[in-house]
Amino acid sequence: MNAFSDIDALIRYGARVSLSLARRxxxxxxxxxxxxxxxxxxxxxxxxxxxxxxxDAVVMRLYRDDDMSRRELPLxxxxxxxxxxxxxxxxxxxxxxxxxxGLFYYDFELTTPLGKVRTNQDGSITDGSPDSRxxxxxxxxxxxxxxxxxxxxxxxxxxxxxTGGKKYTSREELTFIGRQKRVINPxxxxxxxxYAEKPGDALDNNxxxxxxxxxxxxxxxxxxxxxxxxxxxxxxxxxxxxHRYDTxxxxxxxxxxxxxxxxxxxxxxxxxxxxxxxxxxxxxxTGADSVYFNRFGNYPGKGAYQSRRSKYSRWxxxxxxxxxxRCWWGVKxxxxxxTSDESFIGYVCGKDDTDGVVGKWLRQGAGGxxxxxxxxxxxxxxxxxxxxAKRADPEALIIGEVWEDASNKVAYSKRRxxxxxxxxxxxxxxxxxxxxxxxxxxxxxxxxxxVLRTIYPHYPEMVGHVxxxxxxxxxxxxxxxxxAGVGSERMTNAELAVYRLPDDKRAxxxxxxxxxxxxxxxxxxxxxxxxxxERGMEGGRDPFNRMPFVRSETPLTDFxxxxxxxxxxxxxxxxxxxxxxxxxxxxxxxxVRRYNNDVTAVAxxxxxxxxxxxxxxxxxxxxSTCVENTAHIVISDNYVTIPPRSVVYIGL
Numbered sequence: 001m002n003a004f005s006d007i008d009a010l011i012r013y014g015a016r017v018s019l020s021l022a023r024r025x026x027x028x029x030x031x032x033x034x035x036x037x038x039x040x041x042x043x044x045x046x047x048x049x050x051x052x053x054x055x056d057a058v059v060m061r062l063y064r065d066d067d068m069s070r071r072e073l074p075l076x077x078x079x080x081x082x083x084x085x086x087x088x089x090x091x092x093x094x095x096x097x098x099x100x101x102g103l104f105y106y107d108f109e110l111t112t113p114l115g116k117v118r119t120n121q122d123g124s125i126t127d128g129s130p131d132s133r134x135x136x137x138x139x140x141x142x143x144x145x146x147x148x149x150x151x152x153x154x155x156x157x158x159x160x161x162x163t164g165g166k167k168y169t170s171r172e173e174l175t176f177i178g179r180q181k182r183v184i185n186p187x188x189x190x191x192x193x194x195y196a197e198k199p200g201d202a203l204d205n206n207x208x209x210x211x212x213x214x215x216x217x218x219x220x221x222x223x224x225x226x227x228x229x230x231x232x233x234x235x236x237x238x239x240x241x242x243h244r245y246d247t248x249x250x251x252x253x254x255x256x257x258x259x260x261x262x263x264x265x266x267x268x269x270x271x272x273x274x275x276x277x278x279x280x281x282x283x284x285x286t287g288a289d290s291v292y293f294n295r296f297g298n299y300p301g302k303g304a305y306q307s308r309r310s311k312y313s314r315w316x317x318x319x320x321x322x323x324x325x326r327c328w329w330g331v332k333x334x335x336x337x338x339t340s341d342e343s344f345i346g347y348v349c350g351k352d353d354t355d356g357v358v359g360k361w362l363r364q365g366a367g368g369x370x371x372x373x374x375x376x377x378x379x380x381x382x383x384x385x386x387x388x389a390k391r392a393d394p395e396a397l398i399i400g401e402v403w404e405d406a407s408n409k410v411a412y413s414k415r416r417x418x419x420x421x422x423x424x425x426x427x428x429x430x431x432x433x434x435x436x437x438x439x440x441x442x443x444x445x446x447x448x449x450x451v452l453r454t455i456y457p458h459y460p461e462m463v464g465h466v467x468x469x470x471x472x473x474x475x476x477x478x479x480x481x482x483x484a485g486v487g488s489e490r491m492t493n494a495e496l497a498v499y500r501l502p503d504d505k506r507a508x509x510x511x512x513x514x515x516x517x518x519x520x521x522x523x524x525x526x527x528x529x530x531x532x533x534e535r536g537m538e539g540g541r542d543p544f545n546r547m548p549f550v551r552s553e554t555p556l557t558d559f560x561x562x563x564x565x566x567x568x569x570x571x572x573x574x575x576x577x578x579x580x581x582x583x584x585x586x587x588x589x590x591x592v593r594r595y596n597n598d599v600t601a602v603a604x605x606x607x608x609x610x611x612x613x614x615x616x617x618x619x620x621x622x623x624s625t626c627v628e629n630t631a632h633i634v635i636s637d638n639y640v641t642i643p644p645r646s647v648v649y650i651g652l
Contacts, residue, residue: 006114007114007117007127008127010053010114010117010125011117011125011127015050015053015125016050016119016123016124017048017049017050017108017110017119018046018047018048018084019047019048019108019121019123020045020046021043021044021045021046022046023043024041024042024043024044027041033457035133035134035136035407035457036136036138036407036457036458036461036463037093037137037138038093038137038138038142039094039097039100039138039139039140040093041093041137042091042092042093043090043092043093045075045088045091046078046086046087047086047087047088047108048081048084048085048086048087049084049110051083051085052083053110053112055085055110055111057074058074058087058109059073059074059109059111060072060073060075060091060106060107060108060109061107061109061118062091062104062135063104063105063106063132064096064102065104065408065415066102066415073089073091074089075089076088076089093137094140096137100139100140101137101417101420101421102137102420103134103136103137103407103408103415103420104135104136104137105133105134106132107119107130107132115127121133134407134458136419136420136458137420138419138460139420142419142420142422143462144425144460145397146395146462147276147395148230148368148426148466149462149465149526149574150524150525150526150567150574151228151229151230151574152226152227152230152521152526152527152528153229153230153231153232153468153470153529154223154226154228154231154232154528154531155233155234155470155528155530155531156231156232156233156234156531157243157474157531157546158212158213158216158233158234158235158236158244158257159208159209159210159242159244159256159257160211160548160549161211161219161531161549162211162212162216162218162219163188163209163210164213164216164217164218165212165214165215166210168184168186168210169186171183171185171186172186174256176255177289178297178298178299180240181206182206182207182208182256183206183207184207184208184210185208185209185210186210188209188548189548189551191209191548192497192544193207193209193543193544193547194543195494195496195497195544198493199493199541205240205241205242206241208242209548211257211548212257212262213253213257213262213265214262216231216266217265217266217269220269220270220273221273223275224274225561226529226557226561226564227561227564227565227567227568228275229274229275229526230276230277230278230397230526231270231275231276231277231278232278232280232370232468233277233280234280235279235282236253236254236257236280237249237250237251237253237254238252238253240287240289240333241333245285245372246287246289246333247286247287247290248289248290248291248299249291249299250347251360263364263365264364264365267366268365271365276366277366277367278366278367278368278369278370278397278399279361279366279370281357281358281369281370281371282372283339283348283377283381283385284336284339284372284376284377285327285334285335285337286334287333287334287335288327288332288333288334288335289333290303291303292312292315295322295335304316304322306322311343314343314344315341315343315344316336316337316338317338336376339377339378339381340380340381344381345380345381348384348385348388349381349384349385349387350388350391355392356388358388358389358392359388359389359392362389362392362393367393367396368389368397368398369397369398370400370401370468371385371398371399372401374401374402374418374427375409375412375416379416379417379421382400382418382421382423382424383423386398386422386424386425397466398423398425399468400418400424400426400427400428402418402428402430403428403430404431405431405455406424406427407419407458419459419463425463425466426463426467426468426526427467428468428470428473429455429467429469431451432451432452432455432525433469433471433476434447435447435448435449435450435452436471436516436519436520437471437482437516439519439604439606440483440515440516440519440606441485441512443606443607444586445586445587445588449589452523452580453580455467456524456578464524464525467524467525468526469523469525469526469527469528470520470527470528470530471513471516471520471530471533472545473528474530474542474545474546475542476545477489477540477541478533478538478544479513479516480509480536480537480538481501481538481539481540483508483513484505484508484509484538485508485509486501486505488540488541489540489541496539496540496541496544499540500538501538511627511645514556514559514625514647515604515625515645515647517559518602518604518625518649519591519602521564521567522573522591522593522602522647523578523591524575524576524578524593527567529560531549532547534556534560535549535550535553535554535556537550562623566622566623566649570598570600570622571595572595572598572599573593573600573649575595576593576598576600577593577594578591578592579592579594580592587605588604588607588611591604599651600622600649600650600651600652601613601615601619601649601650601652602647602648602649602650603640603647603650604646604647605642605643605644605646605647605648607644608645609644610642610643610644611641611642612639612641613639613640613641614638614639615638615639615652616638617637617652618636618638619635619640619650619651619652620650620651620652621640621649622649622650622651623648624646624649625647626643626644626645626646627644627646628644631646633646
């Protein structure tokens with residue numbers, strides 16, 4: 001006889017089912033479970049129903065995302081536990097897909113004498129709408145480049161990293177593409193980039209500090225010393241502005257940086273040091289001042305602005321030719337491209353066995369591309385970019401700029417198919433950035449824990465190891481400024497131009513940065529250093545986050561080196577599974593990485609008290625950073641004591 005009078009009583013009782021998922025082929029589902037599988041995987045779903053429920057039927061409700069059609073798959077009573085009945089069913093991921101891939105959501109419905117209830121992700125029950133679990137099925141032939149897995153990255157804003165060759169000693173004006181002027185600021189040590197009176201105001205962005213490809217080559221040994229395996233360059237192609245996101249000619253290196261020969265030499269020298277160079281692909285818009293649009297007539301030939309018969313005219317969307325055209329976020333110098341146009345796709349990706357932009361630069365030595373504003377690029381262009389890249393180099397890496405969970409991202413009212421459509425190998429991991437910063441700043445792991453328990457399971461397992469993980473980029477405030485908590489968003493540009501962190505806030509920020517970087521490097525993916533973060537550079541919003549690279553190393557630099565050394569020498573950290581054991585304390589998080597028999601535990605303790613962790617064996621401290629210099633780690637045969645406000649790597 002059922003002990004409950006109604007469904008509400010059953011829910012209030014707090015009983016829950018146990019949910020489990022296994023692969024029939026014995027393949028990995030990871031420590032944390034997984035929500036993404038290749039087509040053709042046979043999955044066994046198991047539901048343990050407490051006998052007190054008196055359930056007489058269990059059904060899996062499976063929804064296909066693109067049309068929300070529902071399939072109901074009955075589970076069979078397969079076993080009996082001490083206090084629960086075991087129901088199970090098998091699902092072939094190919095049988096539920098129409099085209100070899102798909103995004104699904106599912107939950108389980110239980111029929112009881114009191115009525116029907118459904119399961120949430122954690123096994124709790126509801127008589128309303130549950131928080132369904134996600135299932136991503138991707139093509140069975142989908143792979144990502146293994147050579148990038150787990151490797152560290154270094155991001156360079158080319159104009160501000162290092163000069164090489166010609167040295168500028170005074171302010172100069174240079175002629176560029178006809179009548180355009182470039183102003184060289186020689187004040188590398190204390191110079192401040194030109195800034196607008198207030199954010200959003202028009203700015204010429206024609207002031208340069210003279211960074212070059214040769215300057216990068218001169219610093220390859222330094223970059224390598226940080227443990228870096230991949231160098232990511234912000235745009236290097238010919239453009240009017242210092243940021244070069246207004247591309248003038250995709251087929252030419254900006255002459256202030258160097259030329260094709262210099263780029264080829266950079267890639268070769270980097271490869272000799274076991275590093276690869278990836279480029280910034282800015283295909284969602286061009287410059288108004290470009291060979292393609294040519295609004296100002298600085299290029300020879302007819303651009304789309306000058307003639308409707310231009311071979312580039314189909315690339316752009318004119319509401320009223322020539323002055324009223326779609327542009328990126330309303331910025332008139334950035335006319336938006338029609339990324340589904342076949343002629344544009346052909347130019348970028350090649351056709352009839354030609355390389356296009358993508359293939360050309362890969363054949364010059366590049367190892368891959370980061371795609372700017374991937375959400376704004378058509379599915380067709382993304383797929384063709386990746387195909388073109390793989391033709392030129394099967395091991396090329398394609399990273400998309402995506403700010404949210406890329407497995408279920410909706411952009412412009414359309415669900416994107418980044419992984420199930422063969423479009424991307426990886427994405428920028430903005431959710432992780434936010435989670436790590438929040439945890440270090442607040443001492444509460446809730447946000448980070450949520451990110452870790454969704455992002456990694458939602459992505460194909462191999463994608464997790466090539467995620468671009470970072471704390472800051474050219475699009476964000478400097479991480480040191482963020483961690484100082486100074487509220488720079490409330491400052492004017494004039495105030496930011498002269499503001500420098502006081503000693504106490506800088507010390508606090510550096511301590512927090514050590515903790516944050518240690519946590520980031522404990523996780524699957526490719527940890528990325530934004531140039532100068534390792535030397536304690538600070539700065540608010542653009543352009544103050546793009547100051548010239550400071551020439552002096554600091555103790556922070558040594559810490560980055562040590563983290564790189566430890567990570568590169570540890571297979572568990574480079575490519576291992578991830579487990580997040582419950583700690584019972586919202587200020588403490590334990591990350592366990594495992595690769596074969598190698599196990600490394602990373603404990604982060606943001607509380608103000610020591611934390612005793614039972615290890616079951618004697619561990620070895622591989623790395624530690626503690627806010628309080630006097631704090632020390634205690635190791636016994638079965639326990640490790642983690643000091644307050646610290647991160648510790650423990651080899652087990």
